[in-house]
Amino acid sequence: MSVFEIIRFAIRGLFTNRLRTALTTLGIMIGVASVIILLAVGNGSSKAIQASLDRLGTNSLQVRSGGGGFGPRARASASSQKPLTILDTVALADKTQAPDIKQVAPIVSTNGTCVVGANTSTPSTFYGTWPAYYEASNTSIQKGSYFTNDDVTNARRVALIGQTTATALFGTSNPIGQTMRCSGIEFTVIGLTSVKGASGFQDGDSLVLIPITTMENTITGNQALSSIIVEATKSTTTTAAQSELTTILDARHGITGRKTADFSVFNQASLLTTASTSSQTFTTLLGMVAAISLLVGGIGITNIMLVTVIERTREIGIRKAIGAPKAAILTQFLIEATILSLLGGALGVVGGLIGSHFTIAGTKPVIVPASVFLAFGVSILIGVFFGGYPASRAASLRPIEALRYE
Amino acid sequence: MAQAEAVDSVVDKQPVIEVRDAVKRYGVGDASIYALDGVSLTIEAGEYVAIMGPSGSGKSTLMNILGALDIMTSGKYFLDGIEISSMDENHLSIVRGRKIGFIFQSFNLIPRTTALANVELPMAYQGIKPKERRARAMVALDVVGLGDRINHEPTELSGGQQQRVAVARALATRPALLLADEPTGALDSKSTADLLDLFDQINAAGRTVVVITHEDDVAHRAKRIIRMRDGKIISDKLNEERVA
Numbered sequence: 091m092s093v094f095e096i097i098r099f100a101i102r103g104l105f106t107n108r109l110r111t112a113l114t115t116l117g118i119m120i121g122v123a124s125v126i127i128l129l130a131v132g133n134g135s136s137k138a139i140q141a142s143l144d145r146l147g148t149n150s151l152q153v154r155s156g157g158g159g160f161g162p163r164a165r166a167s168a169s170s171q172k173p174l175t176i177l178d179t180v181a182l183a184d185k186t187q188a189p190d191i192k193q194v195a196p197i198v199s200t201n202g203t204c205v206v207g208a209n210t211s212t213p214s215t216f217y218g219t220w221p222a223y224y225e226a227s228n229t230s231i232q233k234g235s236y237f238t239n240d241d242v243t244n245a246r247r248v249a250l251i252g253q254t255t256a257t258a259l260f261g262t263s264n265p266i267g268q269t270m271r272c273s274g275i276e277f278t279v280i281g282l283t284s285v286k287g288a289s290g291f292q293d294g295d296s297l298v299l300i301p302i303t304t305m306e307n308t309i310t311g312n313q314a315l316s317s318i319i320v321e322a323t324k325s326t327t328t329t330a331a332q333s334e335l336t337t338i339l340d341a342r343h344g345i346t347g348r349k350t351a352d353f354s355v356f357n358q359a360s361l362l363t364t365a366s367t368s369s370q371t372f373t374t375l376l377g378m379v380a381a382i383s384l385l386v387g388g389i390g391i392t393n394i395m396l397v398t399v400i401e402r403t404r405e406i407g408i409r410k411a412i413g414a415p416k417a418a419i420l421t422q423f424l425i426e427a428t429i430l431s432l433l434g435g436a437l438g439v440v441g442g443l444i445g446s447h448f449t450i451a452g453t454k455p456v457i458v459p460a461s462v463f464l465a466f467g468v469s470i471l472i473g474v475f476f477g478g479y480p481a482s483r484a485a486s487l488r489p490i491e492a493l494r495y496e
Numbered sequence: 497m498a499q500a501e502a503v504d505s506v507v508d509k510q511p512v513i514e515v516r517d518a519v520k521r522y523g524v525g526d527a528s529i530y531a532l533d534g535v536s537l538t539i540e541a542g543e544y545v546a547i548m549g550p551s552g553s554g555k556s557t558l559m560n561i562l563g564a565l566d567i568m569t570s571g572k573y574f575l576d577g578i579e580i581s582s583m584d585e586n587h588l589s590i591v592r593g594r595k596i597g598f599i600f601q602s603f604n605l606i607p608r609t610t611a612l613a614n615v616e617l618p619m620a621y622q623g624i625k626p627k628e629r630r631a632r633a634m635v636a637l638d639v640v641g642l643g644d645r646i647n648h649e650p651t652e653l654s655g656g657q658q659q660r661v662a663v664a665r666a667l668a669t670r671p672a673l674l675l676a677d678e679p680t681g682a683l684d685s686k687s688t689a690d691l692l693d694l695f696d697q698i699n700a701a702g703r704t705v706v707v708i709t710h711e712d713d714v715a716h717r718a719k720r721i722i723r724m725r726d727g728k729i730i731s732d733k734l735n736e737e738r739v740a
Binding site: 092095102106404405407408409410411412413414415416417418488489490493 | 560563565566585586589590592593594598600604605606607608609617618620621622623665669
């Protein structure tokens with residue numbers, strides 16, 4: 091009795107009840123497809139988070155005024171705080187003291203509303219800065235030009251705006267060269283920044299950038315900096331850059347011993363770690379849900395095979411009476427179960443690959459190759475495992491009883 | 497009788513069936529019932545034997561034992577010289593496949609499977625090559641007169657034709673023993689006559705045939721009639737009208 095022969099018997103057995111075969115296969119197919127798709131969604135969302143953090147610039151650090159934390163302790167030290175100044179910024183750009191810092195840009199932030207005719211827009215980011223900001227914050231322009239150091243020196247009233255702001259103020263018309271009024275001051279738009287997308291709750295394209303000198307001269311007055319953005323030479327040197335800038339600012343602000351620092355440093359890389367950890371949790375959760383549906387599909391196989399064995403008791407009896415050894419019966423039913431899961435698994439892989447082409451819950455799924463093999467492999471194991479019990483019941487039926495069964 | 501040695505000796509000298517003191521008991525202690533109560537029986541090669549008896553006489557139990565479908569409580573059974581009373585179910589299925597051709601009252605063909613595939617099935621389990629078993633199955637179906645219906649499924653055949661497929665299936669393995677259990681029970685008189693003619697033919701060709709029946713006219717086609725009652729053989733004689 092060759093294995094091929096038994097496989098033929100198994101296939102014939104499956105074909106005699108097509109509807110049941112199809113439904114059982116569907117169960118496994120859904121399980122496998124959901125494993126692939128849900129893991130792809132999880133992977134896709136973690137890829138998306140990573141990409142949006144990459145856009146922010148992973149090798150940039152942000153220095154803000156005030157110690158870490160909130161509450162009474164932070165407020166108590168506020169009186170003795172020194173604000174961040176342009177001089178701090180210049181000190182950080184010192185290549186000998188801070189070899190791992192590539193460039194530094196000061197930021198003065200304000201809240202203001204821009205108006206063009208009847209259109210208004212309140213940019214979520216309204217910064218006065220200088221050109222080093224572009225690279226440090228990963229900002230580029232899609233149209234027009236950047237403002238230059240010369241613009242900063244002369245405090246010209248020019249601005250770069252983001253896509254969201256441009257659409258709100260100018261609609262579909264070209265904003266370059268047009269004027270807008272922000273916080274009462276008139277600016278000429280000279281550049282439109284490339285789309286950054288949203289990061290967290292903030293729209294990265296609701297943006298107005300103007301020279302820092304213009305900001306201080308016309309809107310905010312000569313006040314302290316809101317923050318300093320620091321770009322490390324490489325993403326691997328951000329930690330070194332962070333300790334260099336801390337040393338420099340500690341010295342400048344007289345932070346020694348037990349005195350709490352009056353500034354804090356935000357590291358995009360550590361943000362990335364947090365984000366990817368949470369997206370991993372998300373992926374694991376999705377994977378577990380999918381695994382459960384695969385398990386349910388497996389139980390479906392057991393169920394159907396048990397019904398099949400009972401329904402075919404008489405046939406099994408006949409086969410045994412005319413000389414089928416136990417192993418042949420066992421193998422036949424085991425192969426039937428395996429074919430069900432193999433077929434379901436293969437269709438599930440196809441379904442999963444197709445399903446992953448669609449955007450699901452705002453996420454573009456990215457297939458994890460390992461999940462395809464894992465889901466397919468597990469589905470076959472499920473066939474063998476969950477088909478094993480019904481198969482062994484079939485094989486151990488006594489022919490005399492099986493023949494008498496109606 | 498030194499049966500163990502006889503296994504390897506001249507084949508045609510040994511009986512096809514030799515049962516000694518077969519006991520089949522159901523239940524234990526006082527509540528036990530003897531379905532077979534010390535049956536001894538020898539059937540030689542080429543015989544045509546009918547086993548008769550009313551229901552409850554133990555003839556079906558004897559048929560199950562003879563067919564290696566059931567094991568007895570005590571006693572010995574040599575089938576074609578091989579002792580099978582001590583074999584386990586797995587070995588018994590191999591013995592059944594090679595030594596016994598079954599014909600059942602309810603035909604017991606595999607549903608949704610062609611006549612040809614049904615006849616080939618026992619040979620498939622024996623590991624006979626597809627080409628050879630196809631040829632043998634065709635010959636067997638020709639013998640029973642169904643050479644033109646090899647691709648019909650059981651539901652497309654009449655009862656008589658189904659039973660003839662079953663006979664072909666039994667014959668194709670060239671068994672030492674053709675064992676029929678109430679073979680005409682589900683057939684009309686015309687099909688019954690055809691089937692009994694077929695049995696005569698098969699026996700005339702030298703094959704051992706054992707028929708279990710409760711119908712007199714079926715039993716009287718046999719050359720030897722064994723009657724049972726209450727788990728015992730009450731008579732065992734040659735059928736004068738056939739042997740003479």
